[in-house]
Amino acid sequence: MSNTGPVLIVTSLDDPTADLVIAELADREVPVMRFDSGDFPAALSVAATITGDGLNGTLSTPSRSVDLAQVRSLYYRKPSGFTFSGLDEQAAKFATAEARYGLGGVLASLPVCLYVNHPHRVGDAEFKPSGLAAAAGVGLRVPPTLITSVPDTARNFIAQHGPVIYKPLSTPQASFDGPTTLKIAEVAADEIDDAVAGTAHLFQQRVDKVADVRVTVIGDRVYCVRIDSDLLDWRTDYGQLSYSVVGPPPGIRQALHTYLKHFHLTFGAFDFAIDRHGTWWFLECNPSGQWAWLETETGLPMVSTMADLLARGAPGL
Structure with a gap:
């Protein structure tokens, strides 16, 4: 049995990757509802009932409504945060927490849904550190x-x-129009002062790299793109990058799937550094990472692969 219900795409207004996926799904006549959780409650409403039969109800925007029990897939991208204007600080904090656990809890509990990824x-x-x-x-490695x-x-x-680099522990906000919010940088021992005691910090041995690799895993498909530049952090200047499609070394593909299974993820954007001996060194995995620009640069069929996954829905349906 196949699920013919809608695909939900949760993201902010400005998301070119989501635009491409929605266009592909539309070409396949797959129903899609796009919304930003930050639109709640002004332009987004929820009415969910939980009984012994499970969760039922509706999610609505000014233009349409969907049956929560029929959602086949939820693509969780980069929604904005909740905002409650007109409330004092204490009331706004309460409303934000209630929205997070209320709307967020409903979206995390859809009964027949494939999550890419579960929030x-x-x-x-x-x-x-967990990654x-x-x-x-x-x-x-x-x-x-x-x-x-x-x-x-x-x-x-x-x-x-040494040499050692400093990295932010929180996920930096990458942009195609500018650098990340906090740059990765090499750090020397004499630069360490007592300010380090103020919070947690991540220090990592710098890989003597010759290139980077972005590996995008969409369901069971693995796409590896080598990124050549002279940059310590390639995300700081996309104009200096060149791209080529490569294959992963033995064992990498299975390790990536095992990693995603560990976190119960369906999608992951992995970053590796390649040293001069050809060794791939794991740097991080972003469960909400960007990827669509790599299709433009390489021709890899990533948008159609994501659409395939979302249209298929949860296994066994």
């Missing part, structure tokens, strides 16, 4: 990494493993 699993996978530990656990708030520990790590 709760996205949150789990965005913790970089690095999981990568090492599935056999991927991970550079020596330190998470610390102790200045002397950071200095000792740099002395032992």
Whole structure:
């Protein structure tokens, strides 16, 4: 039995990747409802009932309404946050929390839905220490990494493993029009001061790389694109990049699927650095990463692959 219900796409207004996927689904006559959770409650409403028969109800925008029990797939991209104007600070905090656990809880509980990815699993996978530990656990090569708030520990790590780079622990907001919010940068031991004690920091041995690789996994499909540049962080200047399609070394493909299974993810955008010996070093996996621009650069059929996955829905339906 196939599910002929709608595909929900949850993202902000400005999302060119979502635009491409929606156009592809429309060409296939697959019903789609796009919305931003930040539109709730002004331009988005929910009415869900939970009984012994499970969850039922509707999700509505000014232009359409969908049956929550019939949603075949939910593509969770990059929605904006909730905003409640006209409320005092305490009331706005309460309303935001209720919206998060109310609307968010409903969207996380759709009964016959394929999630790409489930919003709760996205949150789990965005913790970089968890991702690095999981990568090492599935056999991927991970550079020596330190998470610390102790200045002397950071200095000792740099002395032992230098050159070392500093990375933000939270996911930076990448943009095709500019750099990330906080640049990855090499750091020396004498640059470490007592300010390190103010919060947690991530330090990692710098890979002596010759290129980067972005690996996009969509369901069971794996697309590897080599990115050549002279940049420490290629996301800081897309104009300097050149691209080529490559195959993964032995064992990488299975390790990626095992990694995603660990976090219960269906999609992942993995970043690797290739050293001069050809070794692939795992850097991170973004469960909501960008990918559509790589199709433009390489011709890989990534949009159609994502549309295939969303149109197919949950296994067994």
